[in-house]
Amino acid sequence: MSHSPSLPDRPRLELDPEMSETERLEAIRQHYRRILQVNNELEDRLDDAQGRRGELKTDVDELKRENEVLKTSSLYIASVEEITDDGVVIKQHGNNQEVLTQAATRLDADLRPGDRVAINDSFAVQQVLDDETDSRAQAMQVTESPDVVYDDIGGINEQIREVREAVEDPLENPEQFEAVGVEPPSGVLLHGPPGTGKTMLAKAVANESDATFIKMAGSELVRKFIGEGSRLVRDLFELAADREPAVIFIDEIDAVAAKRTDSKTSGDAEVQRTMMQLLSEMDGFDDRGEIRIMAATNRFDMLDEAILRPGRFDRLIEVPEPNAEGRARILEIHTEDMNVAEEADVSTIAADLEGYSGADIASLATEAGMFAIRDGRTEVTQADFEAAREKLQDADKTEERVINYQY
Numbered sequence: 313m314s315h316s317p318s319l320p321d322r323p324r325l326e327l328d329p330e331m332s333e334t335e336r337l338e339a340i341r342q343h344y345r346r347i348l349q350v351n352n353e354l355e356d357r358l359d360d361a362q363g364r365r366g367e368l369k370t371d372v373d374e375l376k377r378e379n380e381v382l383k384t385s386s387l388y389i390a391s392v393e394e395i396t397d398d399g400v401v402i403k404q405h406g407n408n409q410e411v412l413t414q415a416a417t418r419l420d421a422d423l424r425p426g427d428r429v430a431i432n433d434s435f436a437v438q439q440v441l442d443d444e445t446d447s448r449a450q451a452m453q454v455t456e457s458p459d460v461v462y463d464d465i466g467g468i469n470e471q472i473r474e475v476r477e478a479v480e481d482p483l484e485n486p487e488q489f490e491a492v493g494v495e496p497p498s499g500v501l502l503h504g505p506p507g508t509g510k511t512m513l514a515k516a517v518a519n520e521s522d523a524t525f526i527k528m529a530g531s532e533l534v535r536k537f538i539g540e541g542s543r544l545v546r547d548l549f550e551l552a553a554d555r556e557p558a559v560i561f562i563d564e565i566d567a568v569a570a571k572r573t574d575s576k577t578s579g580d581a582e583v584q585r586t587m588m589q590l591l592s593e594m595d596g597f598d599d600r601g602e603i604r605i606m607a608a609t610n611r612f613d614m615l616d617e618a619i620l621r622p623g624r625f626d627r628l629i630e631v632p633e634p635n636a637e638g639r640a641r642i643l644e645i646h647t648e649d650m651n652v653a654e655e656a657d658v659s660t661i662a663a664d665l666e667g668y669s670g671a672d673i674a675s676l677a678t679e680a681g682m683f684a685i686r687d688g689r690t691e692v693t694q695a696d697f698e699a700a701r702e703k704l705q706d707a708d709k710t711e712e713r714v715i716n717y718q719y
């Protein structure tokens with residue numbers, strides 16, 4: 313090898329018996345100098361070798377790390393069912409296969425039933441997944457029975473009726489649809505301005521149909537879970553199948569299903585893949601059983617028409633800003649538990665709230681209550697509502713100024 317040429321020969325001392333005393337001394341001196349020289353040479357070589365060894369060790373460490381990564385990137389996900397004297401019983405996700413296996417010794421003490429774990433090809437548990445790694449749990453919000461009822465929603469009775477017909481009826485009376493011979497709508501799309509009660513409506517229909525509510529936010533899929541979008545969409549439908557009856561709710565669907573002409577979002581191949589996965593899940597979902605699919609958007613104009621075709625989101629329900637009557641009902645709902653003065657008139661206040669969404673009205677009620685508290689009163693007066701309205705309007709103006717300043 314180029315970096316290890318043969319070692320220098322060991323110097324020999326050759327003394328001739330014929331030599332004089334002086335000659336012998338000279339020969340020994342020379343021999344001594346030669347030994348020193350070889351010694352220096354060997355020391356240099358040793359330094360070189362040590363340096364080289366350091367380099368190689370760094371290479372090995374790097375390869376080891378790479379190997380670890382390669383090993384861990386091909387792990388499967390499973391849940392721990394039971395820990396027995398014979399080993400760990402796990403259930404693999406996806407195929408639900410149960411296996412009795414062993415855990416890496418360093419994990420023995422940490423393992424608990426219910427843990428999500430990563431297993432290798434021979435099913436040995438390699439890693440316990442914490443919530444951080446569990447993107448599925450982060451990306452989806454699962455609620456057994458959301459605490460919203462239809463009566464909590466004001467001003468959109470017609471929309472409630474339509475959602476009940478499209479979601480609740482097929483969940484509760486599938487036989488009726490079969491007997492009449494009509495297919496219930498595949499997917500229900502709620503569209504309208506922000507804060508008008510779209511999410512509430514989806515939660516209420518899940519609650520009142522005794523279905524599990526599974527929410528996924530489209531915007532998070534593209535912002536937070538880059539590269540995982542299509543897998544998470546697949547997981548979403550799988551989870552719903554495990555938990556039926558279930559209502560799937562995809563909020564801000566425009567984030568994954570924008571028109572192709574919108575270069576900023578749709579140019580992204582990953583977003584396209586996520587949308588294709590969503591479409592294929594919906595198309596392949598003929599025998600939908602007890603799963604209903606809902607979605608919401610504030611940007612109906614941005615949606616790719618592909619998602620609106622029959623068999624996909626084919627029931628569109630517009631949830632508009634509330635009118636005066638709706639605003640009064642929403643204000644009534646949000647002041648139900650508040651100690652409001654006799655003289656305060658909800659409909660007069662509501663009449664003045666043109667352009668307010670349900671969410672705006674909810675903050676107005678809280679803000680009015682805060683005025684009473686600051687004033688040391690226990691009753692909320694008409695004046696408190698007016699003060700709250702002015703405060704929110706001022707806040708809006710500041711926001712506008714900030715936005716104008718930014719652009």
Ligand SMILES: Nc1ncnc2c1ncn2[C@@H]1O[C@H](COP(=O)(O)OP(=O)(O)OP(=O)(O)O)[C@@H](O)[C@H]1O
Pocket residue numbers: 464465466467468505506507508509510511512513563608609610642645669670671672674
């Ligand atoms: N119609 C309504 N009746 C009563 N409260 C409402 C109504 N609409 C909105 N609210 C209040 O505003 C909050 C937010 O509403 P929600 O999340 O349902 O709106 P959204 O339409 O889904 O909004 P976004 O499009 O911003 O997600 C609710 O928790 C509720 O307090």
